[in-house]
Amino acid sequence: MEDLSILSLVLLAGALLATGVVAGIVAGLLGVGGGIVIVPVLYYMFTALGLSEDVLMHVAVGTSLATILATGTSSARAHWKRGSVDMVLLKTWWWAIVLGVVAGATLAGNISGTELTAVFGVVALAVAANMPFRKEGAALAKSLPVAPLKELIGFLIGGISVMMGIGGGTLGVPTLTLFNYPIRKAVGTAAAIGLIIAVPGTLMSIYFGWGVEGRPPLSVGYINLIGFALIIPASTYTAPLGAKLAHSIDPAKLRLIFALFLGFTGLRMLYDVLV
Incomplete structure (x- = not known):
């Protein structure tokens, strides 16, 4: 990375x-841990600062997971x-969520930043497309399925979420509403799921990023401490307002708000991957 001027800092x-x-x-508001905002913003900031593409998305995801510990x-x-x-x-x-996090974080630690970006974009667009077009009160079933399908759903929520650097809301909210959860109950429960994802996800981001070349200054594994220190106070203060x-x-x-956030983010990420 090139040296930054005082004005740039x-x-x-x-x-x-x-x-x-904002996060x-x-x-x-949405029970998403703020990651749906933090990941793309950090991604483009680190791109502008000349961070290597090999670690760019990994650092954005890891730092986002760390901030969810406080925001969530x-x-x-x-x-x-x-x-x-x-x-x-x-x-x-x-x-089941924790097992999914371990599996997802292990996979994320062994694939390229471009592949992580593609995962983020595809999943974000899929969820965004679902939310505004589903009819009010429409549900797949009256309640969550019994074991082992119920556990498999939790596993997938944990695994995909940790690869995207987000809390439980992006997948948790639409999943729970699909099984007849009221939207506010789904949002609140997803906020708690975000914590279950963030704790092991943060630890594994540190592990897989330890000693990797090309990370920005003041990083512990794939977690950048500068971003963490600046985002946390503002996001923690404003989360109760949301x-x-x-x-x-x-x-x-x-x-609709949920879908707009996801749709915009997903399109921008896929644009960078394909262009």
Whole structure:
């Protein structure tokens, strides 16, 4: 990486703080841990700074997972206070999610940054296409399936989410609503799932990135401490505001907001991969 001027560092710091504000609101509003905002922003920032393509996406994903530790805690707590977290489901699902995280993080640590970017873009577009076009109240079944399909679903949510550097909301919200969960209950539960994903995901990002060449300064494994330190305060402070908004916005509008975020992000990521 080339040396940064003082002005560049100031602009970068301001952009990261602004990212934290938006990520916190999105985390509370959609239960996504803010990763749907943080990953692409870090991706393009690191690209502009000349970071190697070999590690660029890995660092964006790892840093995002680390920030979810704080943002997700704040968001999950706010939703729990409002009674919108299904603790019964989490007690029976957490281990399958963790196994998925371990598998997904291991795969992510052994593939290229371009392939990680493609995973992010494809999954984001798939979920975005689903949300606004599903009819109000439409569901695949009245409840989640029994074992082992229920555990397989949790495994996939954990595995794909950790590869994208996001919390549980991107896949958790549409999955739970598909099985007849009210949107607010799905959002709150997904916020808690984000924590289950972020803890082992962060540790494995450190492990697989340890000693890798080309990482930005002040990085521990694939986690950049500068991005972590600047995003965390702003996102943690604004996550409760997002949770409050989630309980005052019409569910149909909430799904549309969710889809717009995912659709825009997915298209930009795939554009970079294909062009």
